Amino acid sequence: MISLKAIEFTQGEFCIKDLNCEITQGEYVIIMGNTGSGKTTILEMICGLRTPTSGEIILNNQNVTNLKPALRGIGYVPQDGALFPGLSVRENLGFALELRKFDNEQIAEKVERISKELKVSHLLDRGITSLSGGEKQRIALGRAIIFKPTVLLFDEPLSALDSETHTELCELLKSISEDRELTIIHVTHNINEADLLGDRLIRLQDGKLISTQSNKKDE
Amino acid sequence: MSQSNNNLNAINSGRLILSDRIFKVCFGLILAFYAILLIGMLAADGFYLIDGAKAGENPILEAISQPEIQNSIYLSLISCSLSAFLSIIVAIPTGYILANSDFKGKQLLDSTLDIPIVLPPLVVGISLLIMFQFPPFTVALSKIFPFFGIEGDKTLNEWVVYQVPAVILAQFTVAAAFAIRTLKVSFEQIDGRHEQVALTLGCSRFQAFYRVVLPQAAPGIVTAWTLAWARSLGEFGPLLIFAGATRNKTEVLSTTVFLEMSIGNLQSAVAVSIIMVAVAFVVLMIARIFGKRGVLI
Numbered sequence: 183m184i185s186l187k188a189i190e191f192t193q194g195e196f197c198i199k200d201l202n203c204e205i206t207q208g209e210y211v212i213i214m215g216n217t218g219s220g221k222t223t224i225l226e227m228i229c230g231l232r233t234p235t236s237g238e239i240i241l242n243n244q245n246v247t248n249l250k251p252a253l254r255g256i257g258y259v260p261q262d263g264a265l266f267p268g269l270s271v272r273e274n275l276g277f278a279l280e281l282r283k284f285d286n287e288q289i290a291e292k293v294e295r296i297s298k299e300l301k302v303s304h305l306l307d308r309g310i311t312s313l314s315g316g317e318k319q320r321i322a323l324g325r326a327i328i329f330k331p332t333v334l335l336f337d338e339p340l341s342a343l344d345s346e347t348h349t350e351l352c353e354l355l356k357s358i359s360e361d362r363e364l365t366i367i368h369v370t371h372n373i374n375e376a377d378l379l380g381d382r383l384i385r386l387q388d389g390k391l392i393s394t395q396s397n398k399k400d401e
Numbered sequence: 402m403s404q405s406n407n408n409l410n411a412i413n414s415g416r417l418i419l420s421d422r423i424f425k426v427c428f429g430l431i432l433a434f435y436a437i438l439l440i441g442m443l444a445a446d447g448f449y450l451i452d453g454a455k456a457g458e459n460p461i462l463e464a465i466s467q468p469e470i471q472n473s474i475y476l477s478l479i480s481c482s483l484s485a486f487l488s489i490i491v492a493i494p495t496g497y498i499l500a501n502s503d504f505k506g507k508q509l510l511d512s513t514l515d516i517p518i519v520l521p522p523l524v525v526g527i528s529l530l531i532m533f534q535f536p537p538f539t540v541a542l543s544k545i546f547p548f549f550g551i552e553g554d555k556t557l558n559e560w561v562v563y564q565v566p567a568v569i570l571a572q573f574t575v576a577a578a579f580a581i582r583t584l585k586v587s588f589e590q591i592d593g594r595h596e597q598v599a600l601t602l603g604c605s606r607f608q609a610f611y612r613v614v615l616p617q618a619a620p621g622i623v624t625a626w627t628l629a630w631a632r633s634l635g636e637f638g639p640l641l642i643f644a645g646a647t648r649n650k651t652e653v654l655s656t657t658v659f660l661e662m663s664i665g666n667l668q669s670a671v672a673v674s675i676i677m678v679a680v681a682f683v684v685l686m687i688a689r690i691f692g693k694r695g696v697l698i
């Protein structure tokens with residue numbers, strides 16, 4: 183569970199004001215809002231890349247407001263995937279496992295398994311420069327989930343993809359969220375994406391939460 | 402398309418072709434002027450050597466065979482490599498901080514770090530010389546490095562000034578500024594998202610830096626090292642003031658040219674100059690090749 187309590191954040195003229203929000207375990211939450219409304223900043227505060235000016239971030243009943251990103255166990259996929267340029271696809275996928283001191287056999291086995299699941303096995307030994315946008319996002323997703331985080335954050339991961347790849351990846355995200363019961367916060371501008379994937383839609387405007395709307399099909 | 406538009410296109414097409422030609426010729430002439438100036442200088446050196454050489458003698462081999470010039474070449478290679486290495490050690494964290502951090506006084510610090518680039522070389526030498534005579538600085542440094550012993554056999558001043566360390570320090574002071582400038586630009590071009598993602602995947606700041614950022618900065622590091630090395634090779638003003646130009650002691654290639662000129666041995670001075678040009682050219686070509694290809698990417 184993620185709980186944002188009275189979060190305030192100020193940087194220059196930009197600010198987020200009194201943000202309160204509860205996200206339950208396994209929930210898929212979509213955040214929408216116009217440019218500069220604070221969507222990316224909220225994701226960055228949750229994963230520890232920014233510290234709120236005041237307020238608390240509670241993750242699984244632990245106050246993580248000042249905890250380093252490495253210790254939060256949150257997977258993060260930014261817009262362009264941000265794959266590491268000097269590494270092969272295999273090395274990108276195994277990056278988090280290597281940091282966690284898994285031995286080479288375990289890393290190879292987990293990388294093989296995730297690459298099959300994401301249908302990128304044939305790319306493992308390639309560099310990342312020759313990959314298509316969809317392939318890059320699949321690998322960025324694999325890199326983020328391979329260390330089994332409980333929370334995943336997506337910052338417009340599908341925005342630069344063609345419609346066919348977009349549909350494929352939407353289905354992939356949906357199946358991953360259902361199979362693994364992950365808590366997912368997904369920032370997007372695409373209302374179709376929001377309808378298809380989200381259990382709940384949160385709208386932001388000028389750093390304020392202006393509406394929360396359930397999107398569960400059975401409600 | 403109407404007749405008048407066709408006529409207009411015909412006229413414009415002729416003008417455009419002429420304008421493009423003038424553009425290319427003007428820019429080409431300016432480029433050619435500068436290239437001819439540089440090539441002319443080097444060619445003149447070469448012709449001077451050939452013209453002045455006695456039958457069967459090679460002036461460059463003659464110069465290299467002199468023990469004091471051999472010593473100068475040896476000291477140049479060692480001191481330039483050391484000062485370039487020290488420049489990179491300083492430039493990597495400094496360039497990274499300047500590219501990625503915002504703090505009060507950043508503009509002031511940034512401008513201060515450019516001082517060795519814009520300051521007249523002699524002023525750098527004088528400033529270093531005065532600093533090593535300045536008691537608060539020498540006492541503080543002697544406390545950090547007690548083996549310099551301000552009351553002992555040798556003071557800090559005697560260890561450094563007019564000695565080999567002064568050669569390296571003078572070269573480093575100027576070369577580091579160029580290396581910092583190069584690496585700052587290099588770090589600015591690296592997408593900060595990579596480092597952020599590395600942090601969320603479990604990296605400490607240091608791990609994210611050396612595993613993700615540093616490999617991407619590798620071509621910049623090679624370029625900065627080469628620039629620092631070439632800059633150190635050509636350094637003369639600060640060396641003359643701070644390290645002196647003592648034969649077989651603090652003499653490097655740039656001071657050799659000065660010493661040979663001062664005793665009227667122009668032939669030898671030109672020979673050493675050509676050696677310096679050749680070395681600088683090779684180093685710059687290596688930098689260009691590795692800088693373009695990238696080393697780790």
